[in-house]
Amino acid sequence: xxxxxxxxxxxxxxxxxxxxxxxxxxxxxxxxxxxxxxxxxxxxxxxxxxxxxxxxxxxxxxxxxxxxxxxxxxxxxxxxxxxxxxxxxxxxxxxxxxxxxxxxxxxxxxxxxxxxxxxxxxxxxxxxxxxxxxxxxxxxxxxxxxxxxxxxxxxxxxxxxxxxx
Numbered sequence: 674x675x676x677x678x679x680x681x682x683x684x685x686x687x688x689x690x691x692x693x694x695x696x697x698x699x700x701x702x703x704x705x706x707x708x709x710x711x712x713x714x715x716x717x718x719x720x721x722x723x724x725x726x727x728x729x730x731x732x733x734x735x736x737x738x739x740x741x742x743x744x745x746x747x748x749x750x751x752x753x754x755x756x757x758x759x760x761x762x763x764x765x766x767x768x769x770x771x772x773x774x775x776x777x778x779x780x781x782x783x784x785x786x787x788x789x790x791x792x793x794x795x796x797x798x799x800x801x802x803x804x805x806x807x808x809x810x811x812x813x814x815x816x817x818x819x820x821x822x823x824x825x826x827x828x829x830x831x832x833x834x835x836x837x838x
Contacts, residue, residue, distance in 0.1 A: 711780025722755025786829030
């Protein structure tokens with residue numbers, strides 16, 4: 674329920690911050706629905722950052738004191754997807770009155786990959802932190818393992834940016 678409320682707030686905040694509000698209200702119901710879905714997806718991408726940080730930082734909190742320095746960077750890596758969604762949200766707000774379809778598609782292209790890659794990255798980070806704590810993995814291996822899901826979020830960011838050009 675709290676996520677649904679946050680998604681609705683992101684959509685309406687984007688609508689209110691855009692200067693040509695009348696142009697948005699003049700859009701048809703299909704375009705308004707597409708914009709809502711685009712902002713919902715980008716909002717989910719932003720919210721995933723906090724959710725995934727709680728997963729990885731929970732694993733970090735359970736780490737032994739002598740291994741915390743090695744486990745810190747993998748613990749904070751899942752928070753980056755929220756930044757990608759945040760950047761695309763500004764582009765969406767700027768362009769939603771003139772190009773509502775592109776804004777909606779950009780939100781979907783960036784928001785959904787950020788959501789799913791953040792969850793996968795948090796699970797990977799938690800497993801890597803556990804492996805670091807058990808002495809089965811070093812910091813370099815953990816960084817490589819947690820960096821792979823980041824590529825999917827970067828692909829979504831690049832795709833959304835290209836749609837908005």
